[in-house]
Each structure stands twice: as structure tokens, then as C-alpha cells.
Amino acid sequence: MVVCICNAIKEKDVRAAARSGADSPCTAYAALGRRARCGQCVPFARQIIAEERAIA
Numbered sequence: 001m002v003v004c005i006c007n008a009i010k011e012k013d014v015r016a017a018a019r020s021g022a023d024s025p026c027t028a029y030a031a032l033g034r035r036a037r038c039g040q041c042v043p044f045a046r047q048i049i050a051e052e053r054a055i056a
């Protein structure tokens with residue numbers, strides 16, 4: 001599933017970034033060489049990151 005339409009970032013990419021230490025959508029996107037634009041994806045990205053960090 002695509003999380004961020006503006007940057008074409010997939011859920012698996014956000015999860016991988018979170019497991020690599022990203023603790024916010026901003027840092028996760030930066031780790032992927034991108035940055036948030038419209039911001040619509042931020043709540044969903046934040047939820048995914050929280051899930052990954054809860055597991056880790």
C-alpha cells in the first residue's frame with residue numbers, strides 16, 4: 001500500500017525506515033531521501049512508525 005502519494009512511499013519503506021531508527025514521518029522520509037509535502041500522509045505514517053517501534 002502507498003502511504004505517501006506525493007512521494008510514492010510505500011508502507012514497507014516506512015516500516016523499514018522505522019526499524020532503522022526513524023521515530024517520526026519526517027525522519028523516516030528523510031531516510032528515504034524524501035520529505036513530506038502536503039502532509040496528508042503524516043497521521044498514517046506516524047501510526048505505522050508507532051506500530052513498528054512497539055514491536056521492536
Ligand code: FES
Pocket residue numbers: 003004005006007035036037038039040041042
Ligand atoms: S501524501 Fe505524503 S506529503 Fe502528500
